[in-house]
Amino acid sequence: MLFLLKITGRNLWALLLAALLLPVLTGCGTEWNDPYPSSERGSNRLYTSFSERPKHLDPAIAYSNNEIVFLAQIYEPPLQYHYLKRPYTLIPATLEGQPDVRFYDKTGRPLAESAPSDQVARTVYRMKLRDDIRYQPHPAFSLNADGTSRYMNLDASQARAVQGANGPMALPEPGTRSLKAQDYVYQIKRLAHPAVQSPIFVMMAEHIQGLKILSEDIKTRSDAQPGAWIDLDPLPLSGAVAIDDHTLEITLEGKYPQFIYWLAMNFFAPVPREVDQFYGQPALRRSNVSIDTWPVGTGPYMMVHNNPNSRIELARNPNFHDERYPCEGEPGDAAAGLLVDCDARLPLVDGVVFSREKESLPYWNKFLQGYYDESGISSDSFDQAIRVTVSGDVNVSPAMAEQGIRLQTAVRTSVYYMGFNLLDSVVGGKTPEEQRRAKLLRQALSIALDQEEFISIFLNGRGHPGMGPIPPGIFGYLPGQAGINPVVYTWKNGAPQRRSLNEAKALLAQAGWPDGRDRRSGKPLVLNLDTTSGGLGDKSTMDWMSRQLNQLGIQLVVRSTDFNRFQEKLRKGSAQLYFLGWNADYPDPENFFFLLYGPEGKVAHGGENTANYSNPEFDRLFRVMKNMPNGPARQQVIDSMLKLVREDAPWIYWFYPKTYVLRHGWLQNLKLNNVANNTLKYQRMDADRREAMRKSWNRPLLWPFGFLIAGILALLWPALRAYRSRADLDAFGQRVRKS
């Protein structure tokens, strides 16, 4: 810093001039803010982000969206969802056709598909695998000339090599092999491994024949040899058998029609025995290299770089089988350009780069600079990105449109609700009379809490008011007048109209709380909302809630707590009102109605029915409905169930969230899909256009920087003068020289 003090006046002016010329000299350079290596420029890769590092990439464990987004591109379960068709339709992924499903009674006699579920003793799914499916290149498949595995006993240098971000892919000479039915069997056995701790094991053990026995067998063996790798191949499992290399048979106890949807999830993806054995090596486990970090599949992409703290990269699997882009979809798909790539071989992009963005601001700005191809919209950026017209149409803002950014929206197959704990004496009631009053109270609250206003204020309109537990896109949901919740809405002028506050007050009075006060004691009605919220935004939400209930004279107490205590309250049944949501595992009404099924009661059975709702008629209908195929008969049962839960109001059906996604014009074939996750193989990229746009949007702007330098130098000039005059002083502060 102090070297500047030796600069003479003439030199200083030269420096100032240079600073001003710097922008001119360097302003014609390429983009300096490119966060990707220069070697990737112009490549046919898709760039996207992730905010939370995936905890698990083991297909037997991963259950969160932030994990499945990677796995779905790498693994192939037997079935998948059609990319374009709605309602969601299952199609073969690695199978030659749909599974052959057969039903048998307890004597082994075949039954018709329509046979009552209590007669069905077992269901057999027989699946024929395609014979052209091969695994990605991976060292686990690499063989020596004598047929032994090349990398099953890694030496020290090999163990070091896999410690980098390229993991096992750093090992030279990877191998591959064909997909076999035994690989699916092996993975189903892994679900039972106590050390794997699959979240669906307990549920699947109730359905897949022999899975529980297998789990006990594995536990005995692993207790005998703690930490040792256990070969699951020789262990018998009657519920999953490879008839031959390309025929898989899964046997379920009883009837469970929803099982077909599980066959499209990562839990049922194939895991070869040699991969499990390869990753069982202690040297790899010590280096955090395992099937939980380095998935191995037959899908369109394979993981080639895994630094879950900053970047995960998938590259095209060179062994991916022949799969084509669909040629049919919904009406309107052709007009939207979604059928342009009909019959094109998948995947359409060479790779996918996921960069970790923990904060929304850098993520949003990078999207605007063209470094991400698509983006969600945070509340902070909503006004900048979206314009809502007077007629309610939603589109991108002019600035976004100028950049060629497009908006896509879809209602998610999710429901958010405000639950009432029906074990509570006020909102649930103990005696029949208390229960009658509590039901009226819940109905009054359902009317008074205005979801439309909530969605408008707090969600920027990104949601649909809830009409029942089933969201749009799931069989059983009815749009229009037939689908409204008559307890809360009437149908007027072709649209649902919320019932008036007076009706809510009347219900409240019938419930024994006229003007929000106990008819007998005169004490005010105080309701407690248990929540995990705490931030400023949440406070405004709670203030809004309080104001809404104040209209009925009800006082709301917000009991804010942390997530663990909140869950504990639900488990113990000490919550009164609470907010929760549910994302569909699969597109079937059973996956939503089970949240209100009596035997799923949270307090009594530790299930997912947090409201502890129990209605024998509803439970009976649920058991009937869950085993029915979609059709008018099932719809009739669903309508009856909806009538019950709307009347009983164990939840206030808050809203069905709506996803808004922005994409740049160079990204094609994007159609939002709330159920399928293996959608990246359908995306197409105009890499040249992206490159050109990135260049034009990201020219470095240097002239203000030049002025900044000039400003600093200008400030130093008087400093220099002051220094020189001070240097002329003697020890007593007297000037001894003339400048």
Added chain:
Amino acid sequence: MLRYLFRRLLYAIPILIGVNLITFALFFMVNSPDDMARMQLGVKRVTPDAIQQWKAARGYDKPLFINEKAEGVQKLTHTIFYEKSMTLFAGEFGRSEDGREIGQEIRQRMGPSLAIAVPTFVIGLGLTVSLALMLVLFRGTWLDRTGVVISVTLMSISSLFFIIGGQFVFARVLKLVPISGYESNPWTAWHFLILPVAVSLVAGIGGSTRWYRTIFLEEIGRDYVRTARAKGLSETRVLFGHVLRNGLIPILTGVVVVIPSLFLGSLLVESFFGIPGLGSYTIDAIAAQDFAVVRAMVFLGSVLYLVGLILTDLSYTLVDPRIRLK
């Protein structure tokens, strides 16, 4: 001096045990092993059996401090506290709750943290000392007063403002550097480091400059400075040759102690700039209730802090010949 060092190392053991104990108590006051299991297993379809299995697989099915069912010394050793916390003294960080080797993670993340922290520390120290000396050189003038005002202003602004402002101006508007990101190779990651280092420098420059200025001002009024000037030394030599050297002792107190802690990274900067360092590792672990990582990072932080304190003591002997460690 060796006896002194040995004694200090012995003192460190009860301190570290105490830190472990407090971390353990605080963590399990807020979270139970059941909570941890639920956090790791997710919220969907979590059964009591699954929770029990998760705890058993990780040793969280044991009592916290005293195992009444065990015999002899195992009453203490077959407990969560002993198995999870005391093993740290043997250098065993263990595995995070999601099954990853913590030692390996720390080794991987240390580089990115140091890539930010070392340049920030070295350049920052040089810059703030130079600026403080410059203000002392111009003491009493408008330059000095302006410098102090700017320092106080910089001190008063939240570092979050510098981060967001820096990202907006230099990465978004001027497009000079990437907004966030990192490359595994620190030698090619320099363009990701410019902005976070610059922001860290600006955020820290005000407080340090003002503090060092105060130290140097105290020195500049002393007799030896007047003597130096009387000898005919230039002002620059007076400042660098005499004032700086004598002002180093209090500076070292604040500076040397933080050197070992540089490994731990910066929580905010790493998070906003997408630097995969140890700071963001700690934040993620706290959010995920990953006790294994939290205790490892707290233990590591304590060890590094104690090492910093010992280094500070040693550095006194280097800059001040009057000081002897006994």
